[in-house]
Amino acid sequence: MAKITQEDFDHIIETELPWAQEIGMKTDKVGDGEAILRLPFNDNMLRPGGTVSGPTMMALADACMYAVILSAIGKVKLAVTTSFNINFMHRPAPGDLMAEGRILKLGKRLAVMEVTLHSDGHDEPVAHATGTYSIPPRS
Template identity: 30%
Template sequence: MVRISDLKNGNYWKHIGMTTIENTEGIIQVIMEINDNLKQFYGNVHGGAIAGLLDTSIAVAINQQLGSEEGAITVEMKINYLRPVNGGTLRAEGRVIQKGRNIIVGQSEIKDDADNLVAFGTATFMITKI
């Protein structure tokens, strides 16, 4: 299993400005503070930044179910954008839907500061040996 601290120390997480919090039920949420570097021309958070948050939150959930000799690589992702957001903080919570021998599928929801659903989606990861 990859430790959350290892993921958080990665260059991508630092570049995007993501961090994690763990709620009282032990569920890990990925948090992204919105800044101007994440916004597109119209002033809203770019869809790619939201997709990255979705992928990351699912990866966090998946990595909690992998063995010490396993890793996972995203092979497919689908996202629905429900509302624009232009400030504050985004919070994503991923979970595993199904784990097989070679493939693992997860889903995530992304919410804003007012607890509005901003986006949701699913991703399929290929389990690899490390």
């Protein structure tokens, strides 16, 4: 069972991740060790050439990883990204950007996750990210 709910993570976006709220990020689903986040399409996401910018996709992927780790360990605010890698695979179609993340390995101090990004309504991935989060020791 997930240690946080969809509503919990939306509240975290609203109160602790102001940059995510400003760009309209929403939580579609939180499960045990998995999450789906949505970034509604906005022209501000575009880079020259009319495609969604890399930093926009990276922000969504990292936020998704944060939701994934919290779903597994609970509200541990100091769980932080220690490594992040992304491969851009296809040009995103104009529309909401979706991030589907899951845990690959959960240890006592580190968690490894992956996130697949795609344009809403399209199955073809536009990017794939992997990352590691550091989990602080419980006091």
